[in-house]
Amino acid sequence: MSTSFKDRNALVFVLITVAINAVGFGIMIPVLPELIKSLTGLENNQVALHLGGMTFIFAVMQFISMPIVGGLSDAYGRRPVMLFSVGALAIDYFLMAIAPTVAILYLGRAISGAFGATFSTANAYIADVSPPELRAQNFGLVGAVFGAGFILGPVLGGWLGEFGPRVPFFAAGVICALNFVYGVLVLPETHKPEKRRAFNVRRSNAAGTLKSLSRISGVRGLLFVFFLLALAHTVYPSTYTLSTQEALGWTPKDVGNSLGAFGLASLFVQGYLIRIIIPKIGLFWSGLIGIGGAVLGYAILGNASQGWIVYAAGPFAALAGLYGPSLTNMMSIRVNDTEQGELQGAIGAAQGLAMMIGPLLLTWVFYVFADPETAPIYMPGAPFLVAAALAFLAFIAMMVVTTKEDRSARLSDVKTAEVDGASPQASPAET
Template sequence: MSNSFRDRNALVFVLITVAINAVGFGIIIPVLPELIRALTGLENNQAALHIGGMTFVFALLQFICMPIIGGLSDAWGRRPIMLASVGALALDYLLMALAPTVAILYLGRAISGAFGATFSTANAYIADTSPPEKRAQNFGLVGAVFGGGFILGPVIGGWLGEFGPRIPFFAAAAICGLNFVYGWLVLPETHKPEKRRAFSFARSNAIGSVKSLGRITGVRALLFVYFLLAIAHTVYPSSYTLSTQEALGWSTADVGNSLGAFGLASMVVQGWLIRIIIPKVGQYYAALIGIVGAALAYAILGNANAGWIVYAAGPFAALAGLYGPTLTNMMSIRFDETEQGELQGAIGAAQGLALMIGPLLMTGTFFVFANRDTSPVYMPGAPFLVAAILTILALLVFMKTTTKADRRNIMDAPEDGATK
């Protein structure tokens, strides 16, 4: 098999996997609060605390395991790690579909967090198969197909949820199971044996990974910016359904349709506009546009009192899709081929830590401000205002700490002795 054919096969599978996982993830968003309420008998704002708790469990396992998984993919190759992740997701959704108690929902999220290598390993595949000047655009493709999957996922979940809150979970399990079979049959290995490095637990934990990667100029600051933005972004999976249903009286179908529209706009930005914007303005300014777009979207959603206002935030939320690929590539181009899995593991750990903090912060904020009788100020959109504040802080850190080379859209070859 030629390298170009192998790389193309890997890229196609990675993009299909991300799309399918996005569909599976999106399917459950509109119905998870309803399933929690059915299992516990809790009110809307109280069910929000369980969503935050489940996301915390997922994130804790991801924070611990993602650097290990990244190191293992550098040592063993990408294929076995990707397949393990896809299989674990199928098991996760099946467990949640059959859950007789809320405790089983927590167990399912723990399994998914422990094996949640899909996106970090997908990005490692991209780094393996893309030249540095094309990585940001290809990282954008990952975001674009996620957006495409997200168009279908919440819409499907919202409509399936009309037949019962468990049905979308069975659908997500089936989709991920089929993807596992497909990957087993066609997924190639792209991480060449001569490029692999021995597994080191000292470098394959969150603290050791950040310490190791921090020897390269600017990486810790970019990782911190990514971390703040990841905390802010958790407002969507943790609070969007609750907030819109509380403030606007939306049904699960309304939630699914709006998230589908957001996904469509995001797909346009990450699959098409990113390939125009980055060559025109460079990675630094593309990231800047994305961060500002995210802050505006959160501010609009936090104050939305009508459905059209939610949809008006869509274009700004879509522009936020610029910052993920550009920040990832601004870090990726600083490292050689033997460390891409470690880098993606560190980014995954940052996401995991953000998922530990963010949903508890967002659902806790919703709990305080979404009760008409006890809230100091009744404001169901308060979690989005918290996200806006975090995004503005990330913007200030990004502008303060990026280098002149970043702003000129160039990067000298990294040296092991480089310091931040």
């Protein structure tokens, strides 16, 4: 087998694995609340507390496991780490599909968080097999298939959920198992033994990433803006399904279809519109439009009383995809070339913290306001109104922490404004 053929097999497998991970995560969004209800008999507002806890555990395990998985692949090779992760995910989905108690679902989310942290290995594979001139393009492919998986996942989960809340988990398990078999047959090892390093626990932990938040100069204000927006964005994985079911009586199929539509709108913004808007009006104004879109999208969803209103929020929610690349690039041009990796670590830490805090906060808000008998004001969309308030605070903070130079700068004026290489804000379907 030639090297180029090996590289092609590795690239194809990585892209398929990333897509399957995205589908597997998205497939659960419309049906996990129904499965929790079937195991506990709880009402929507009480189910929300379980969803918040499960999302918290998933985020914590991802936060801890990302650097560990990356370190293990550097020490022992990409192939065994990737195959182990894919195989463990298949077992996890089957475990959740047959879960007899809600405690097993918590265990499943912990396993999914730990072994779903394959992106560091996937990125390492891409770096191994891609020549420098194609590396950015191949990283872009990873982002594209990731987004496509999250468009397909909720739709597939919603449709399969019509046959029962456990069916989508069985489907995800089968898909991961087939991917594991495919990987055993074709996945090559791309990390040469002479390039490996010993596994070091002190280098493979999240504490160092957290420390980077306080070490980077000139970007703290923008990191705070980013954190507020990431905090608000957690409303989608934590309460979107429950809010629409409580307020509108939606089925899992309805939820999946709406998230698929949101995903397509976001794909249009991030795959096409972003290339026009950011170069034309600059990073600051693009970021501000994105934040404004997020505020309006959350506010509309928080007040939605009919299904068409949810879909009307889609274009505004999709515009929120502008602020991720804009903020990332604005931070990037504030640090020198030797600090770029540290900056990405800080951004990842901010996102990780938001994923830990946000679901607990927003599911508690839903718990309080979604009980028609005890709520001070019955408002199933209250978590989205809280998210709108957080995004509005980010809008104000953006105005405060930026300068006149930021507002007048165009993309051609900055030293490193690689729009295509920035980390985009996920769509509602991508969380």
